[in-house]
Amino acid sequence: MSLDIQAIRHDFPILSRQVQGGAGLVYLDSTATSQKPLAVLQAMETFYRQNNANIHRGVHTLAEEATAMYESAREKVAGFIHAASSEQVIFTRNASEAINLVAATWARASLKAGDLVVLTEMEHHSNLVPWHMLAAERQVELEFVPVTADGLLDQDVYRALLARGPKLVAFTAMSNVLGTINPVKEMTRLAHAAGAVVVVDGAQSVPHLPVDVQTLDVDFLAFSAHKMLGPTGIGALYGKKDLLEGMPPYMGGGDMIKTVHLRSFVPNDLPHKFEAGTPAIAEAVGFGAAVDYLQTIGMDRIAAHEGEMIAYALERLEEVPGLKVFGPPAEQKGGVAAFTLDDIHPHDVAQILDRDGIAVRAGHHCAQPLHEKFGIPATTRASFYLYSTPEEVDRLVEGIYKVKKIFG
């Protein structure tokens, strides 16, 4: 059963606003951040109006309510990715912080000079730079699985790299530029067989695809609330329990301790061990509401809708002369279309589209090495979500023809 898009759009007030001289907004930038449904906005407002208090240790009514709401959000998020227990979900600021947490704790404690870390050429900077920083500090060696001309990971090279016995493999489940959906389960199985720990950047996959961490068997999964209908300022790290328990704490401060003395401390149990200081409580509540909203609609149906959207978008975009979409065909791709148009700079494309209310992103999308690989400084990227419509693709294509006319 397909989605009732008009009903869904009704839940997102921002989608009916006008921009640029009365043009209706065509929001095609959900890969950067998604829009938020009323359910999320209201959950956060209600929290601040009714329940706001700091969490844990408080004995008054509000503190107990706030704590229960915060922990209930954790349970919802854990359930959403099918984690075995909610203590395996650490709230972070975003996916970047989740990856940095693993790099700063597990990796620092476990990797030594000369150890091999396998990454890929399609990573977002957030799954590259933490490892660059670690490599500089620990002299670990970084190798990269190449991206093929069709925008897929070269699995032969991946296998060859695994044969060298890496300690860690970190890759994205879905490219934020090419849209490539990587075979996470198979890549994880191979990495484990080679003895490596697996970190998966789920910033794009968790919002758009059904994700079951137990089936995938990944060791760590990082994702952000704001890309999945939730607020900014909160994300999550899922980890296997034995790994999380063995890791040193990340940041020090309140909440992450069991006891503190003048010269020592004992870290708290999971998940609090990794959550120093007052966390983003209202944002956690919003994150929980976002997950509820997505689950009510159903991730299978959302993924199917996006599959239809990208298939239609590719069909329409590829009919435009001089337009080249990067990445694999629709069936191996999420709802992301990054493209070049003749020699027109993406900034110019995006700016002219903006005049018609069409919001796309132009640049390297925090994946500069990937753009270098394809020999281009930047692309224009249109991306879709559960509220996107084929009519919006039509408006995009119309806008692109306008760009061509201006620069023709």
Add this chain to the structure above:
Amino acid sequence: MEDLYREIIIDRYKNPQYRGHLDPNQVQFEDDNPLCGDHIEVTLQVDANGRVTDGRFDGKGCAISQASADLLVESVIGKPLDELKQLSKQDVLDLLGIDLGPVRLKCALLSLKVLKAGVYGLGEASDDLVE
């Protein structure tokens, strides 16, 4: 915003008047904006009195970066180098005749940054040059 792609900008982008490279030259500098891949080189010929007698730019990038480079080079020919040191962000915006948001401002100001770094004989182009 309606004016962002004014005819003069599109025209100068498509048909630049000062694209090229002067050899010999007395001032040469180049730099890029790694965020969007814009690249600009400016070369100037300067006479014994320190006056710019000719100028060219070369490079690639968006319409705003290329058109502003073309207009900027045109505007400095005949001027003493000391006067070029006084050029500001507003001078470039006046040449373009538009207002720009922070992201596109970087595109528009790349040529000024390059020009001033060259005139001052600096090793690198700093954002402070275009404040």
